[in-house]
Amino acid sequence: MSSSAEILSQAFTLGYTYTRSTGPIVGQFLTSLRARKMVGIKASDGKVLMPPVEFDPVSADALSEFVDVADSGVVKTWCWVKQPRKAHPSDKPFAWAMIQLDGADTPMLHWVDAGDEAAMSTGMRVKVRWAEETKGLMSDINGFVPEAVALLGELKPAASDEQITGMEAPIYLTYNFTAGKATARYLQSMKKGKLVGQRCPNCRNVYIPPRGSCAACGVPTEEEVTLGNKATVESFTIVYIPIPGNPIKPPYVIANLVLDGANLSFLHLLSECKNEDVRIGMRVEALWKPEAEWGYAMENIQYFKPIDEPDVPVDQIGKLIDEGR
């Protein structure tokens, strides 16, 4: 996490590790692709659509008649990418192109490795450059090349000839997340070992962590309120299953805690007690990590632990009167 005067941001990658079912039409196309063959599908009007779709784009009829098409064809339109993005299939300049394969009536999207923009033109002929290993994915086509280019690479036979019914389609997107103003102020206080919430100017409720608004009143919150380390258990759960990536060994207690002077709970760990003794209304206190380990994070508090104070009646939780309220 980096920090400037006001802005806290952190890079992160969001991963969607999907496996998709293909259905019979896409599955057949990908199965053929793995065998280094191109197939289109016959539309209601007799035209051959490439790549195949399940339903006719005009009549909406279900389509089923596959048609072999060539692995070479004509560039119908294209664009030139001077500076490929990290996710792109080529790290050198390349063309995206809509390519109409011989025997097909619609063009399909793929990329062309032409070396130079000057080598590209609408109407030029190109052919598939098959990947050395094929897996039943669009990347089995390692781009197209101008038809005159000789392809010498060795092609391994497909590892399987089973019908493809699913495909791995992992997606990773990278972001630089920026905390909102209220969150940034809150995290900056956390780094100094202080719990600072915000008070609604309308209903006077205090929120921690603050979001910059009162969700109940729909008004901005600006007044800051420094809160203490004591809190009350509003509800809790005992976690028995290990959670991937979580270093804490189950069973452990996660509780909704309302800090004294605040009106909304947040989640944190509860420890230094028998799990079966945890109860709603229990009084607890934050145990901070050593100051040297403080960052812009809620984890500066290692956990909350019970203190020797009488339980708070359920109807009083979150309503403890704080000075100044």
Next chain:
Amino acid sequence: MRDVAIVAFAQSNCQRDAGAQNEVELIMPVLSEVFKQTGIKSAQDVDFTCSGSCDYQQGAAFAFVAGVDALGAVPPIKESHVEMDAAWALYEAWLKIQMGHAESALLYGFGKSSPGELPIVLSQQLDPYYLAPLWVDTIAFAAMQARTMLDSGEITEADMAEVVARSRNNALANPHAQLKGDQTAADLLKEATYVSPLRLHDCCPISDGACAMIICTIEKAEEWGKPYAIIKGIDHRIETHHIGSRDLSRSVSTEIAGEAVGVKNGKVDVAELYAPFSHQEIILKKALGLGDDTVINPSGGVLAGNVMMASGLSRIGEVAMRIIRGEATRGVAHATSGPCLQQNLVTVLEAK
């Protein structure tokens, strides 16, 4: 169809990076502004609330739910969301009013695209088997569409530069615009290509921001006693996701939607067209049958600032405000979604 009034509209500035503003902090100022224009206090004072946004833009799951914190939804309100441009949130609310389920509605759209790599994020809205795995981005598709038109001789690069020059010039008078200037088409043509045949200025910028609108029945608008513009018709159509089957030099869905709302049934004083790429304004102008007597994109359009998921509603708001200010009596607003103008919404607005 029942006439529906637009009584308030507000938009934030288009910024390349809104920095330390979360969704709530982006939305609240425009909400306060439309409440003030309407003379109401909060979302509690309308019958229905609907928003448009896409969590993939900022990579924050359920950001659209977090956005509800800006509304003051206690006691609970009737609320909905579209994972689309907020122009489609307007469509949902318009239907609610047609059905007699609401007399008034608050709409808002917001987008924070700066945290991610927007063209790559948008590549994942494409076909998940054939296109998304190649990471082909929206700029590439628009560039191939432009080349189709250049190859056929339907447009020239100078025509495209004219669109950009007019956008930048018009944006000089728009305080919310991100890109503005007095460059001529000849100046712009001297610049190098970006994703050939597109130059960087042919592409809309990436912007963060938000907008909000309040609509209601004519009776309610009269009760509130505020000036308003009237939605005379609204329609949206979509084309196939099989991009090879589309004629990219036309926008068939815009043609059909424009016909359905009767764009040609009167003089169009002003039109705001959601054309994220310069050549697409030419396609849309033709699809809607707009002549040279229509002022197109007086705000500068989205080439001057494009808040994904809010820009479509802003096109409608721009036209409505011009009508309310008496600068026009009849106008057309257009919103789009998907690659190469795949889905299009057309609205006809008139003065009281």
